[in-house]
Amino acid sequence: MSNPTNAPKISKSDAEWREQLTPEQYRILREHGTERAFTGPYWNSFDKGLYRCAACDEALFVSDTKFDAGCGWPSYFEPVKPDAVTEHRDTAFGMVRTEIRCANCGGHLGHVFPDGPKPTGLRYCINGHSMVFEPLK
Numbered sequence: 001m002s003n004p005t006n007a008p009k010i011s012k013s014d015a016e017w018r019e020q021l022t023p024e025q026y027r028i029l030r031e032h033g034t035e036r037a038f039t040g041p042y043w044n045s046f047d048k049g050l051y052r053c054a055a056c057d058e059a060l061f062v063s064d065t066k067f068d069a070g071c072g073w074p075s076y077f078e079p080v081k082p083d084a085v086t087e088h089r090d091t092a093f094g095m096v097r098t099e100i101r102c103a104n105c106g107g108h109l110g111h112v113f114p115d116g117p118k119p120t121g122l123r124y125c126i127n128g129h130s131m132v133f134e135p136l137k
């Protein structure tokens with residue numbers, strides 16, 4: 001399933017998102033914010049389960065791909081499926097980075113860097129507040 005325009009499938013007004021999300025979730029998901037390292041949820045959690053988008057409940061990452069990057073944010077070497085997230089060029093703060101968004105709702109999740117472990121060599125560095133963890137039953 002390809003989505004060449006990168007357009008999110010869900011579109012809501014800012015007022016609707018603001019009503020649905022906590023202030024911290026809104027700041028990150030809708031305003032491209034970043035939680036401070038080591039302050040958000042999940043960065044040091046290695047329980048088995050599924051990480052879902054806090055805005056639309058779409059499955060994003062599984063605990064089996066999570067690793068300890070030591071950076072203070074939950075980090076994964078790949079998304080749960082390739083089209084779960086979309087990539088966007090981000091030149092904020094004088095850096096060229098690849099921003100990661102939820103493919104379903106367009107919510108900002110974090111960034112991907114080319115310094116991750118095998119098998120992908122990628123590090124998806126994600127704001128914990130942009131996700132909700134569902135423990136494996």
Ligand SMILES: [Zn+2]
Binds near residue numbers: 106
């Ligand atoms: Zn989403």
